Amino acid sequence: xxxxxxxxxxxxxxxxxxxxxxxxxxxxxxxxxxxxxxxxxxxxxxxxxxxxxxxxxxxxxxxxxxxxxxxxxxxxxxxxxxxxxxxxxxxxxxxxxxxxxxxxxxxxxxxxxx
Amino acid sequence: xxxxxxxxxxxxxxxxxxxxxxxxxxxxxxxxxxxxxxxxxxxxxxxxxxxxxxxxxxxxxxxxxxxxxxxxxxxxxxxxxxxxxxxxxxxxxxxxxxxxxxxxxxxxxxxx
Numbered sequence: 001x002x003x004x005x006x007x008x009x010x011x012x013x014x015x016x017x018x019x020x021x022x023x024x025x026x027x028x029x030x031x032x033x034x035x036x037x038x039x040x041x042x043x044x045x046x047x048x049x050x051x052x053x054x055x056x057x058x059x060x061x062x063x064x065x066x067x068x069x070x071x072x073x074x075x076x077x078x079x080x081x082x083x084x085x086x087x088x089x090x091x092x093x094x095x096x097x098x099x100x101x102x103x104x105x106x107x108x109x110x111x112x113x114x
Numbered sequence: 115x116x117x118x119x120x121x122x123x124x125x126x127x128x129x130x131x132x133x134x135x136x137x138x139x140x141x142x143x144x145x146x147x148x149x150x151x152x153x154x155x156x157x158x159x160x161x162x163x164x165x166x167x168x169x170x171x172x173x174x175x176x177x178x179x180x181x182x183x184x185x186x187x188x189x190x191x192x193x194x195x196x197x198x199x200x201x202x203x204x205x206x207x208x209x210x211x212x213x214x215x216x217x218x219x220x221x222x223x224x225x226x
Contacts, residue, residue, distance in 0.1 A: 031212060042219065043158060043201070048212035056213050091157055095212070102148065103214060105157040 002026040004106035006092050012112045013082055021077045021109045023092030032075045033093040033103060034067065036060070043091070049075065082113045115140045117215045120202050124221035131192045135220050137185040137202030146205040147178055149187045151198040152219065158201055161187075192224045 005024045013019050025032050034046040048055040049067055066078045075094075079086055089110050093103040120137045127133050139147075147164040162169065164176040164185055175188040185202055202217040 033212060033214075035214075043152075043214075043216040045213040045215065050212075056207070058213070089155070101146070102160050102163060103212075104160060107157050 002028075004092055004094055004104055006090075006106040006109050008109060009107065010110045010112070012114065015084060015113055016081050019079050019082055019111065021079075021090050021092075021111070023075045023077070023106055024073050025075055025092065025094030026096070026104060027073070029094035029096045029104075031055075031095045031098065031101075031103075032067075032069070033095075034077045035091045035093065035105075036088040037091065037108075038088045046077070079111075082111075084113050087111055087113045116217075117141065117206075118202055118204050118217040120200075120217040121220045122218075124223055126223045126225060127192055128225055129192055129194060131224075132188065132190050133192055133222060134189075135187045135200050135202070135222075137187075137217055139183050139185070139202075139204045139215075141204070141206045142180075142183060144183075144204045144206045147185050148203040148205075148214070149174075149176055149185075150201040150203055150216075152201055153198050158203075158216070161200070189222075192222075194224050194226065197222055197224045 007022045032049045037043045045058050046061045047057045064080045068076050089108045091108045092106040095101050095103045118139050149161040150158040152158045164178045168177045173190045177186045199219040199221045201219045204215045
């Protein structure tokens with residue numbers, strides 16, 4: 001069964017550093033998303049992406065965040081200057097039939113900012 | 115009012131029990147609805163979409179009441195493997211945005 005994959009599984013970085021989280025969505029999916037989950041809290045939407053454009057973004061997704069589809073398979077989330085409060089699990093998701101339809105999540109990248 | 119609100123849990127039930135989860139959502143214009151399950155520190159996994167007419171998948175039955183802005187999930191004949199956190203999820207804009215709004219989740223523990 002096709003799966004969303006994410007690398008790395010765990011990233012430790014110092015405050016102020018840039019990080020890039022990588023995702024490979026399911027191959028025939030066209031819609032891509034990033035979510036995050038701070039430990040003990042609910043899953044929160046960051047951004048949706050389709051046709052090389054951001055479709056929607058949350059208040060969390062400020063100028064420090066960016067997304068890119070650099071090639072036909074990868075989807076990345078960049079955090080330019082990490083803060084302590086960026087420490088969370090970051091999940092990538094993808095969907096096939098449209099922005100409002102079932103989304104399938106990757107295993108996540110645990111980001112720890114020290 | 116929270117955008118998506120669920121029973122706080124945890125629910126502790128014996129194997130074979132029937133358990134019901136409830137959820138309410140605040141945006142009456144919400145378009146699509148889902149139940150996901152999440153095992154400890156893992157990704158949310160789609161359990162089922164929820165349709166207006168109600169739908170069933172094996173031991174799982176989901177119901178939607180748009181007038182009351184209420185969603186439910188019924189699990190019959192609980193198995194040990196059903197132990198997880200169950201997440202009520204709403205898409206408020208349908209195909210206009212793709213944002214999923216998650217509830218806090220209800221933890222289920224099925225005991226032998």
